[in-house]
Amino acid sequence: MSGAALCELRLGGFADEAADGIQGQIEATKALGWTSIEARAVDGVNIHDLDEAAFERCAAELEASGVGVSCFGSTIANWGRDVGEDFGAALKTVDRAIRRMERLGVRMVRIMSYAILRDASGRALADQREAERFTRLREICGRFLAAGITPVHENCLNYGGMSWEHTFLLLAEVPGLRLVYDTGNPGLTPDFRKPFPYPNQDSWEAWKHLKPYVAHVHLKDGSRDPATGKERYFFPGEGECQVERVLADLLGSGYRGGLSIEPHMAVVFHDASVHAADRARFDNYVEYGRRTEALLRGLGCEVAEGVARWPALH
Secondary structure: OOOOOOEEEEEEEOHHHOOOOHHHHHHHHHHOOOOEEEEOEEOOEEOOOOOHHHHHHHHHHHHHHOOEEEEEEOOOOOOOOOOOOOHHHHHHHHHHHHHHHHHHOOOEEEEOOOOOOEOOOOOEOOOOOHHHHHHHHHHHHHHHHHOOOEEEEEOOOOHHHOOHHHHHHHHHHOOOOEEEEEOOOHHHOEOOOOOOOOOEOOHHHHHHHHHHHEEEEEEOOEEEOOOOOOEEEOOOOOOOOOHHHHHHHHHHOOOEEEEEEOOOOOOEOOEOOOOOOHHHHHHHHHHHHHHHHHHHHHOOOEEEOOEEEEOOOO
């Protein structure tokens, strides 16, 4: 086949799963032949919360290496933040993130929609304070949009990730908000529309409904036992999240954007109990990237220099 590829994926990842320091994150990225990361934590601190000197060192090292940043993986309004938290402090974080994104030339930021409100048994409360969430998110997104930055909401364990229907409510209430779709999250997240104890969401059902609004993609795979909540993570295509099916449909949709790996196999950002030796972390991340490339090639992509194109060009 000749002519332009219908779909183009720019490969990157949450390189803080490969190494804490920015130099290690750059090294892992270059080991894969890729040219971008999704910036989240550096030395255990989110990039928007680093002190100024540390951020400038990080920015200088990225620039010197030729590795760019595809998206800011912020903690703004994430699953660990209550909708009643100090909003003034949150807006200061937003403004600081904007300045730092401008410094690095980044035009996309991952946000969420605050923690799910639950009772002691784990059941979601009927009152999720939607009006307050939507008001706050409109202000947060408005600031990013005014700066020419696209805010993308992740389908994680937060209000908007409770089901695809909750995501739709969020999109309707927050103008300009787009989505980052994590392939693993639906199959690893309870479906709060169903009776308690909640079953997992259906990954394919979620993807079919949300894909028209997706501006960025995270690649993760795993399984979750609904009875215990125990999660396990796997290389892409080896878990229960229908990753290969979703990716095949993504390729056929004409998507042109970023695909960031988030292995969660050697370390998990939200679970400090999961850890591994530095070398094991690094090697797992690089192996995950290589298996991602192999999976994409198996679906008909041509992969070179951190870009996957479908159909392959010959």
